[in-house]
Amino acid sequence: MHDDRQLVEARLERVLRERIRPAVHPRTAPLDVEIWSASGEPVPVAEGLAAPTRPIAEGTPWGSPWGTSWFKVTGEVPADWAGHTVEAVLDLGFTPRTPGFQCEGLVYRPDGTPVKGLHPRNSYVRVGSPVAGGERVEWRIEAASNPDLDASGVPFRPTPMGDLSTAGNAPQYVLGAMRLAVFDETVWDLVADLEVLGELMAELPVDGARRWEILRAVSRALDAVDLQDVGGTAQAARDELAGVLAAPAAPAAHRISAVGHAHIDSAWLWPLRETVRKVARTASNMTALLADEPEFVFAMSQAQQFAWLKEHRPEVWEKVRAAVADGRFVPVGGMWVESDTNMPGSEAMARQFVHGKRFFLDEFGIESEEAWLPDTFGFAAGLPQIIRAAGVRRLLTQKISWSRTNSFPHHTFLWEGVDGSRVFTHFPPVDSYNCEIQGAQLAHAARNFKEKGVATRSLAPTGYGDGGGGTTREMVARAARLRSLEGSPTVRWEAPAAFFDKAEAEYPNPPVWVGELYLELHRATLTSQAQTKRGNRRSESLLREAELWSATAAARTGFPYPYDELDRIWKTVLLHQFHDILPGSSIAWVHREARATYARLAGELDGLITAAQSALAGEGTVPLAFNGAPHARGGVPAGGATTPDAESRAGAVPPVARRGGGYVLDNGLLRVEVDARGLVVSARDLMSGREAIAPDRAANLLQLHPDFPNQWDAWDVDAFYRNTGRDLTEVTELAVDGAAVRVERAFGASRVTQLLSVPLGVGRLDIDTEVDWHERERFLKLAFPLDVKADRYAAETQFGHVHRPTHQNTSWEWAKFEACNHRFVHVDEPGWGVAVVNDATYGHDVTRTVRADGGTTTTVRASLLRAPRYPDPETDQGVHRFHHALVPGAAIDDAVREGYRANLPERRVTGAAPVAPLVTVDEDAVVVSAVKLADDRSGDLVVRLYEAHGGRARATVSVADGYATGRAVLTDLLERPLPDAPAPASGQGDVRLALRPFQMVTVRIPRGEDPDGA
Template sequence: MTEIRQQDASTQIVRRLDRAVREVIRPARIRYRSPLTVSARRVGGEPVSFADGTRGDLTPLAVGDSWGRAWDTVWMHVSGAVPGEWDARTAVAAELEIDLGFTTAQSGFQAEGLVYTTDGSVVRALSPLNHRVPLQVGPGAAIEYWVEAAANPTLNNAHGTNLIPLAHLGSWESAGEEEIYRFAGAHVVVPEAEVVALAHDVDLLRGIATNDGTDVRRRDLILAAIERMLAVLDPTDVPGTAAAARERLTAVLTTPAHASAMTLTAVGHAHIDSAWLWPLRETIRKCARTFSNVVTLMEDNPDFVFACSSAQQFAWMKEHYPDLYTRISDAVARGQFVPVGGMWVESDTNMPSGESLVRQFVAGQGFFMREFGIECPEVWLPDSFGYTGAFPQIARLAGAHWFFGQKMSWNRSNRMPHHTFTWEGIDGSRILTHFTPVDTYNSDLSPVELGYAHGNFADHADFSGGIVPFGYGDGGGGPTREMLEAGRRAADVEGLPRVRFGAPSEFFAEAEAEAQDADPATWTGEMYLELHRGTYSSQARTKYGNRRAEALLREAELWAATASVRAGAAYPQEELARIWERTLLLQFHDILPGSSISWVHADAERMHGEDRDALEQIIADALDILAGTGEQTLTVNGAPFPRAGIPPLGGVAEPAPPNQQVSVERSGDRHVLRTSHLELQVAADGTFVELLDHASGRSLFSPDAPGNTLDLHQDIPTDWDAWDIDAHYRELTVPADGTAEVRIADDGTPAVHITRTVGASRVEQVVTLAPDRPVVDIVTEVDWHERQRLLKLAHPFRIDARTSAAETQFGHVVRPTHENTSWDEARFEIVAHRWLHVSDGVVGAAVVNDSTYGHDVARLPAQEYLTQVRQTLLRGPLYPDPESDQGRHTFRTRLVLTPDVSGAVDEAYDMDTPLRTARGDGREIAPVAQAFGDGVVLHTVKLAEDGTGDLIVRVHEAYGRPTRARIVVNGAQIRQVDLLERVLDSDAGPVADQLELDLHAFQIVTVRARAH
């Protein structure tokens, strides 16, 4: 009973304090307040410049007046003066306060504003919890500013509940005519400094006292001090008694932290999604608002350090806000505004190709080095949806030493065992990694969060600190004065970890030194996020556009470089860089994963289309130059292996066609396709009831377990529509219509056409066999009209595979097909790039695709074990795009019989890079570079980024085993370089013509070749 009474007494003190804060302290934080005059001009539609926005007629805007259709911009003119009767000593601390009608306390997800001076200079931003602008003016001084107010829609959560119709998320044209905000006024105010300080004091102490881990004696001492404070605080004269109240708290505020307390490096941050619940064009303005806040804070807080990733966002500021960019550059030079991450954007890491991740660093590090002379030593990806096991090698070869993240704290089933550890990639490369123990990149440095970080940290025995990124994020906003005050009060106080402001590099340098003695734990391979599995499949058109952009960029660079080397043609360096930067931008972790509003994905589809046209033109121009003048056919491709008489990465005149034949016939109710390699039988329902491999004599399908089945499931995740596929979807199978039409092609080609209905959608397929190898090609066209449903294309192979191998960046990842542990069970939906392979050691099959990423693999017990591989073709999430993926789609799938992954690698490149022809004089094109060795893939051929004309060649080992490689560039001196194209310390010097070296599994090697 004594303990209960003590708890009740403590609770009563806290409740008494809360009421005093709410009703007494906070209302007294303003000494003076005087209204200002506001008038407005509605420009509508897309944003306009300052000159255009401030030109034209204005109408008065009073408190309570509505303004702004969803996504519109309204320019507001704010004018008035500091009242002359105000005390001159305190009026110098006056602030401009503008409330646009903020409806919640969530920053970055509703109306926002950017304040300008009358000459068009950016001042700072307005957001719900940060909408005051320091003035530093005396009584009688005139006040005049402009505000670019953005009527961005207000959203409550990601379940589809919002304060306006979802249609408003599509574009400003679809937003309707209703104005969605009501203006709440503009004032000049003077804060009551001592009362503001008191509010910060009690916020800190209340947080410590109510944290679960706080020592009982410490709690009681704080509560006693709070009671003494309340005893002297006069509710009728808070400003006059605030100093005395603060004095009662001095002792408990100045008690230092325990000697063993960890140190948290508080890094200012504003994770700004490059697109999400707003379009790309709005992100540019969000960056300007946030960064203007940050550089303004830095002027009064020289200890404040802000970490900013994404070179793209810096580039936007340079292009659209040059004056602000100058202020940012000055802060970078002072070491306060710190570029981090070294990437173009904070990309997804599951789906971009290996070359795309390389180019994230080439573009990002290149920008930071050109603009600021800075090479980022760390990777910064706090919000990407899991991390590929290929990343450690790519990061290390791009100059990074450290990796920072936090998203793995979102795991649904299993907790990551460490916060600071060594991460080992699929090739054996290692990188020191830290996940913030605060489990968010949007900390406010409150005692609750700081206490949580201290208790949550898993590696106290080996490491003494961690990083806490603080500031409003996702939609921008960044750190506030209040957060800085909270951090300063928590610098060294009992009951919390120590807090210091600093850059990530300061933490990592200390952690690296500690790791020398600690021998930290190692995590090997991919870090699979046990959440957001639906992002492998949502918004199929965006994913198709990405895959085609990656393939065409590879091909365009190859042929443009070949034309430059062989024929002296101009290399389209700027155009290729522009397209790469757009491709990299569209790989941002809420664009490529399909988790943005429809406006974003419409922009992505348009941009991908424009870039496809441009790349096709670059390829055609290069081939025209290489082919010469004439009417003979030149056949080329960019595959890494010789095929159909074509040398790798070269071209020949009129290659001989394969002499194998494909036959097709109807036998009873089945349609039979045959080659010398395979026999495929298609049943009347469109499924594959036999796939006979002549080499092994085994059939991979049977009537009881046919291939090419279409599985339709209800798909209603518990939380995040576009993001998640939950395991329970497997229990909610939707019966297919059952009707099918199967026929032999009418045009005489050896193909079978299949038409089926699933739900309200129509599926048409064309099935063919390759004449010269054991390959089944399936082209699937879907007219999709399902919502909250998921469509899978399934192939239950008669193979007892204990693992599956799925292509990832520059290699593959092997995963078990069983569910022995909770970690295995959580991988019920997995990501694969262009292929997924299963084998029993004798017979194997690969499912190769042209644009899908989501898959599932399962062993199915029957009379004999089956291994089922399913591609996730389409979903129908309602949020944030209720029309997600409606309409027509085309998918290409290739079933490849291959006992190991080599056939999968070959066929993936073949599907990515089809044969091309050009008319010319019959000359053959010798490859500019070649690579030899079992499993050695020649992936990239381009000219150097620095414009020297040097040839860059990138190879990697693809099969997952050591090999001997020989790289040949005739007539050139070869040196080994890193991904940023700089000579490696380990390079032994230039080698003429060819370089031989031993590669370990999945190793990436880049060489630079300079003509003699």
């Protein structure tokens, strides 16, 4: 029996490969092909259709890197093919490598009507079924010669192909066969039968009766096939398989809801402009497949990608609109893009849902209740609250299955965030967001599913992504045979909402996971491409300011609120938070463009802010200082205040004193000693008398490590990087620079200049670092060894902070050796703590050791720079600037305040008189994250705020200038009244709120008078 099994399996594989699959197209006829290549960037479709062409023969090289060629394909169906199904098989030069990472094409009719995409595993275009014979065919193909960045076969090899300036112009592809072909549907069905049964057979127990039943049927089918006449005998072979294919699945079989999908990275190994075309090709494919397959359902996320179709490919957009209206092309996710969720700030993460959901509502009348993030690199603990506040209840992701140390214990569960919000969450156990409905994948899903015994179903996103063309007709055929097949999970095409409805109904009390969903992989994405990250942080801060000042000016002066400009800029920033742009894991082209985009947006936002402030200040000569920090306590106004000409005490600095070979900085609150190495050997909080720096240690210590991960260069940093490294203690210059100490260092091919200062009135050491970075495969850290016994620390996340352990008691804790923070990290022991704040970094690590004196040293290290070489060989080369601050004696409220202050510049204009805040809050624990006018242009004021300390808070929000606080309502993120929320208490000009720990609320206040004079 053993030998029989092996012989049948080997026979099946060869006969399929060499005889049956080739017989799907038993007769072919050549097509005539001509080509025109654009000289630069892609041209409009009309121009490509009309371009002059020249003949090109099979076997001819074509396509410079990132080029566009238009093929003209013509021919005539042979007369003797009448009555047959005929299609064209068009090979642009595809390789057997993964779809989506090589050449692709979109087929048009001569009149510009899109037909479908061409991809390595989806290269047919139907002519007719049946044909009459003699039909003339003509198509145009817009073909992209995107380079295969791993064509060498060695993954992660540095390549110059990731940017136009270094890619050269050598042809990338060789034109393959372009032919008409008879399509034998019976043979095609036989292929599907044999593939499904062969794959199922391979997954069944070797000694199981079902496996042998299938094996015998397959053997009979192969005997029935005449290899010299496959088409004439295919039906006889299918008849031999009919019995085993008709055996229904067991009642307890795992249930898989398949949904067509094509995960398309909005940028990655291709630039943004190419994603527009990848989306057009895939959407054309999927609308064509929907027309052919009545049970098929396709889901597409990322409102940005729909918007690209509407703007750039209206002919494809109309097909998508029709398919959406039919209910089978399903917009999912409710986000502008599938963003990173660790690094985007509070407001940016909220606006991902605001802009995404609003687009789907405006264009389709659809409100998605499922967040769709299959490929995002871990999930911040603040996200559940944002999801729920957007009117979303459920989340799908896949990436956590990539964790290398610990296996996540659930596939279906409730995820609880920092404020207590819970989201019904599903991780598909198929462990892929590019499922192909293969037997091994389905068997893995059934075996892997961790909720066996209490739940029965899982989701399988099905189709080739990243320009691979989405779901194929072969996948649909497999699903049809697996609808109910003994030995296999069952497969049904279902929209995500239908799956989630059933999953929630059958599993009403799933387990709960509290806190962040940390991915034990891709940790270096918190550091790679530092200028992209700085651009993001700066854009978020400027947008907050622009909205605040514009709203204040609109309320006070009638200043025209820049709705359109802010909408456009927000969408651009949100796009660049995509999970391969902000994380720094895209090609050089993407990050080059991102740097230019951020610079342009900064100029635009500075212009909006200046215009609003000038309108507020009026005509005059009095210098006014503006500060847009989070709340009105401690001289940090929420609504945008001005003060008459006066030095900001937070900006002034005391003189520097010389001591030995170093210097002392002392402002009466904090005394800092800098030794001859330019290192901080003491930072004493003069109010408490506590020393922040651990004995015999030094802070402001730059540390350089080797950085060559096992794979995924831009994505990963592996734990062994910590095994070796060196402290950068040599100085080239140590001097007084105004009221600061300047420290200069040189190492390798790089240089560092730092300015250390302590401002008056604040117990804070400011550290401004400029690095001219020219290292390769190195990791630069900035270390602060602190004399604090902390078993855990706080790191800011969206609308709050998350606590992480400093110890490594378990493998789960050990695996978090690099993590994310926003503006601050805070460590403390009862009654005293230290904050490290930043203006542009995210990655960090916190460790602890016990000293010989019995004390504990807790070391906070900020991650500054890396130098991976794939996919961008020049990652981070050049000049970078960072601002960090050490705040001894800081409680969590100090960490919040100083974190905001480090990211908000003080601005000065000349005006006539001070300007009072539009919005103030009387409670330090409550932070205002947004002050803006309502998106519906009603003139209503929208204020979003949250409890930032992790406790309960009562706060009064005071609003000036004629807003009817008595009619204030609590809303969701889309500024719609919450149906079950009571109206907040209000008085004349104020709104009173009671907040639970980390609760975020959005308050909408109409313009006008309060009812009854309240």
